[in-house]
Amino acid sequence: MKKDRMSILLSVVTTVLVFMHSAVFAADATIKIGVPLAMTGAYAGSGDNYWKGITMAVDEINENGGLLGKQIEIVRFDSQEFAPETVMQGANYLCGEKKVSAVHAGWAGWGQDVRAYGKFDVPFFCDDGAEPAVNVYKSNPEKYSNIYFLTDTGKNQGKSMFNMLKSLPYDFPNKKIVIINTDDTWGMEVGETLEDNFKEMGWRVAMHETVPYGINEWGPILTKIRRIRPAIIHVEIPSAQEVVTFFNQFSKHPTKSILSYGWGITPLEVLSSLGKDADGIIGEMPAGMPASPAPNAACKGWLDKYHALYKHDLPAGSWIAYTGVMLWADAVAKVGDENNFAAINKHIREAGYEGLQGKVMFGENNTLHGQKGAPIVHYQVQDGRLKALATDPPFAPYGGNTFQVPRWIKK
């Protein structure tokens, strides 16, 4: 009797463990692409923005007859908050288990993803935008030749933000800047770049605070700012709640400072929460599509379609994720085999892709540096919406839009 029970117990345990061994078979008539994004946790908002661009591209391809006559099938994976084993599990699951033909990610782990997906040959598109991720690539370019960085590094974006701030048609009352950034790779990279460049220009960095995510009480920092009265306050926090609370508390007793939010202006929740109150804030979007006006008719059509689908303006990540799928699909179509990774990677690197804004080419370290076809776009919030003031490189004013002195300075 006891033996029978033990054998049943063993069967239960075995069944549970074998359960995970079961594979889900998908039809061979599709081309599978992996999409590891943060679907839960702190980065779920930006994950959703990438998702919108990726699905838009896949739906377009499928509606037009698919790729090599096959429909594209998306296999999702929740990267959660990018714990190392989760990033690695995503790579093993998508590339090892599901045998996807490409991986389209957004923020994917700031370098951890390069190691995890570099084990495979599958083209991997990420938007890490950070020097450490590129450094992993540089450690073994041959091994990581399947890795593509869809946006420029934080350092280069920081340099572009500096160019924008110094070019503003505005007489700064003094040469003091306050920099606040998050304690992650992105925030620190941008913050340090701005500090170095402003110092070099003869400005005084009166305060440089590195803050953790989740900070909502800005009283002590704002007290210092009000004492300093800087000409510029740059807040580099890629998360909505922090920048929204900062602005709400800042506007109670504002200093006559240009308020620059860097990437932090682009999360959807920022403008949906602040609306026209945010008018005057400056920000940027890497590998973006400027508006309004759109750069050309094709871009306008794309932006209209995006707006019709998702009922909001373009946030960071959507367009470049869309372009990532399209440039991969273009390479697959040219090569004629979705699993000939060597040829696909060679094509992407050498031929680039004719995107909506112009030619898109990966440059040094497989990085899509700021370029005409995928520029860094600098905005100001005007009438509650993002209005492109300039694109970079080359740094140039955009669309006849003019900088407006914020109302808290005019008072």
Place this chain on the structure above:
Amino acid sequence: MSLKRMIAILGAFYLVMGVLPIFTGSADHLNILTMILIWAVVASCWDVIMGFAGILSFGQVAFYVIGAYASAILSVSHGISPLVSIPLAGCITGVFGIIVGLPCLKLAGHYVALVTFALHMVLVPFLRGPLGRAIGSGGAQGILTVPPIELFGYAFNADTLVPFFYLTLVLTIIFTLVLVAVIKSHWGQAFLVIKDSEQFASSLGVCSYKYKLMVFALTSFITGFFGALYAHYVGMLSTKMLSMDVFTLLMIMMVVGGIGKYPGVVIAAAITVTINQLLAPLGMYRPQIMGAIVILLVLTLRGGIVGIFEKFLSSRPEGGISLGR
């Protein structure tokens, strides 16, 4: 649970784990199996400290991360072989366990939880800040080049999944036996007595100070050791390891396994890691489903998975001391 039954369950579990790689060559599956082994030990340590010793410690993930970072820093910044840095990391974590344990001995219940969770909370700014960078934590970017374990000319890491899995299996079995020995020794009995009534334990001559400190040192050593093993397995570390997601996953293992119902937590590690992985494509539904499972278990089966086994295996009360509440 009797020692015989405990060994039988663990033996069957690790036997099944040991043969599973024969049936799957998938990197994804092997990765899950390896993580099950690592989490099984980490969760077991938590069960010993919380379920048996009754210390409401929430520092388990922190100890795991300390071990991982310690070994990574020793091997990356100081060129120490992982074969040495891993046990050293265990020792360092053990010392941390004692340091954290000392003030906790003066505290009770929820205050211990607060102190231990504070360790978890301060680790992120420490590792990301200038102090962390000074000792080689890599700051916000973490450490992305943790070397593999070199043994007999072979490299063991995530690129060599099968060898690493079996290396982890051997280490897991060794440390599982250590934990079983502790639970079933007079130490384990002492933990239970202290948990039930510290005053009564003192009247029996059981020094709660000594045993509590010992359980902190032992569990943090083992947890740190496996954190270090993890570091050399994945080859990269970041403070994302301290996210609430990881912490919650470990807590779910405890609830599913049944707190103080060892070896329930070992089986729970397999179930939780597997379900979590299977639900990964479902995005936001994953935490909701995991949460629902926990609520269901708490409401219907407080003894966790072991509660089911106990009901199923025996209708008559077992001799010996009852473990857990």
